Amino acid sequence: MNRITFIYKFIFNNKSIKYLKFSSYFPLFGTILGIVIVLLTISIMNGMEYAIFTKLKEVSFPSKILNLPLGNDFDELMLDLKSKNIDFKLGYNGKVIIQNDENQRLVNINGIKDFSTFKNRIFNKKVDLLDSEISENYIYIGSALANKLQISLGDRVDLFSTRINPFIGIPYNKRFTVIGIYELEILDYDQKYIFTDYQFLNDFLESAGKVFYLNESLSLSEKKNILKNTPNVEIKNWDSDHYSFISAMKVEKIIYSLVGILIIGISAFTLLSMMSLSVMQKISQIGILRALGAAEHKIMNIFLFQALATWFVSSSVGIILTLIIIKVDEKINFIRNLFNSNLMIDFPLMIKLENIMLVVFFTLLLLILSAIYPSIKASKLNVINSLGHKK
Numbered sequence: 001m002n003r004i005t006f007i008y009k010f011i012f013n014n015k016s017i018k019y020l021k022f023s024s025y026f027p028l029f030g031t032i033l034g035i036v037i038v039l040l041t042i043s044i045m046n047g048m049e050y051a052i053f054t055k056l057k058e059v060s061f062p063s064k065i066l067n068l069p070l071g072n073d074f075d076e077l078m079l080d081l082k083s084k085n086i087d088f089k090l091g092y093n094g095k096v097i098i099q100n101d102e103n104q105r106l107v108n109i110n111g112i113k114d115f116s117t118f119k120n121r122i123f124n125k126k127v128d129l130l131d132s133e134i135s136e137n138y139i140y141i142g143s144a145l146a147n148k149l150q151i152s153l154g155d156r157v158d159l160f161s162t163r164i165n166p167f168i169g170i171p172y173n174k175r176f177t178v179i180g181i182y183e184l185e186i187l188d189y190d191q192k193y194i195f196t197d198y199q200f201l202n203d204f205l206e207s208a209g210k211v212f213y214l215n216e217s218l219s220l221s222e223k224k225n226i227l228k229n230t231p232n233v234e235i236k237n238w239d240s241d242h243y244s245f246i247s248a249m250k251v252e253k254i255i256y257s258l259v260g261i262l263i264i265g266i267s268a269f270t271l272l273s274m275m276s277l278s279v280m281q282k283i284s285q286i287g288i289l290r291a292l293g294a295a296e297h298k299i300m301n302i303f304l305f306q307a308l309a310t311w312f313v314s315s316s317v318g319i320i321l322t323l324i325i326i327k328v329d330e331k332i333n334f335i336r337n338l339f340n341s342n343l344m345i346d347f348p349l350m351i352k353l354e355n356i357m358l359v360v361f362f363t364l365l366l367l368i369l370s371a372i373y374p375s376i377k378a379s380k381l382n383v384i385n386s387l388g389h390k391k
Helices: 002-010 015-019 023-058 073-081 115-122 142-151 220-229 243-281 284-289 295-333 353-381 381-389
Strands: 063-066 088-100 103-112 126-129 137-143 156-162 171-182 193-197 208-216 235-236
Touching: 023 115, 023 243, 023 295, 063 088, 063 295, 073 208, 073 220, 088 142, 103 142, 137 142, 137 235, 171 193, 208 243, 220 235, 220 284, 295 353
Parallel strands: 103 193, 137 171
Antiparallel strands: 063 208, 063 235, 088 103, 088 156, 088 208, 126 171, 137 193, 156 171
8 A cells, every 4th residue: 555545544534534524525625616716816807907907008108208398309309219219109198178068077188199090009999980081170089078078979179278378368279079989998088088189289288298109118228318318308107197096906906816815714724623633533543653653754744745635636626627717718708797787898817827826835835834733733642642542
């Protein structure tokens, strides 16, 4: 009889603890359930983060350079970016008041040069467009904003700038035609952001609102280089604009994962209880092993092996079940349907190797800790008292 077979029969096949046979597997089933819940939670949150963050990165650009200089310094900065093959678009970023009849709202406006290319990439198919073509003074607004201000495609609305006309002392205003109503379904973009071409804002917004939108995030060395040549500019990445939201999503992932971790913890405590009870039921058998010359560490190994076996089987089964669920979800998208009433954005289930390794390691740590007390207790039993023990 090999060591593994012996340990299995020692733990599970004793007639005196026959009633423990089925309940002995509770820690195994609980650990599997906990691992599946943790991995699925992480997969869902990873998928949501990927879908939302990718769209946020696209719509706000990976990086942008603010507080642009004027005159020759402006031209030098443009040449510097081009010489380093940094792809960028000139634009405006500011606030305006949009008014339709008596309804008005303060919103953010983004004007982007070569806007036609930008809108095709960002809005994709989730945009209603005006049938007739208009080449002057047009804007795209979100569906939530259109509903609040009772705006339809083709309506002409007034925009009021924060720039004051020095001759009459009132803000500049300009009339725009709404030729697109989009639905980004992220954060407050659908109700607080409007988009247009850069050329329509050139004499409308403050020059301080000019910005370079970069199509790639800048490396640390590139940032240092730009700031060295033009120290007064401000460089911001897309994630700095949404820091609070990104932090909230990461905290949310941890909180939801705690449910599965709690189940694993309960399973580990159950394993500790089962092992402790097993030690009490097997005092005489442990005494016989000690009398036959089994060292303390070999007695400990019996119970540590039980924890390791529970960890190995539960981790393997839990990972396989999770991967099967992810694979099935790619075809029928049933996880996404659970969020239909609360979430509009499509997202995939995504699990990373480091996520799996972290969950597996944490599970191993909990189960080993749960086995330490009963294994030490079993190894320290007095041989003579154990042999004379009566149940």
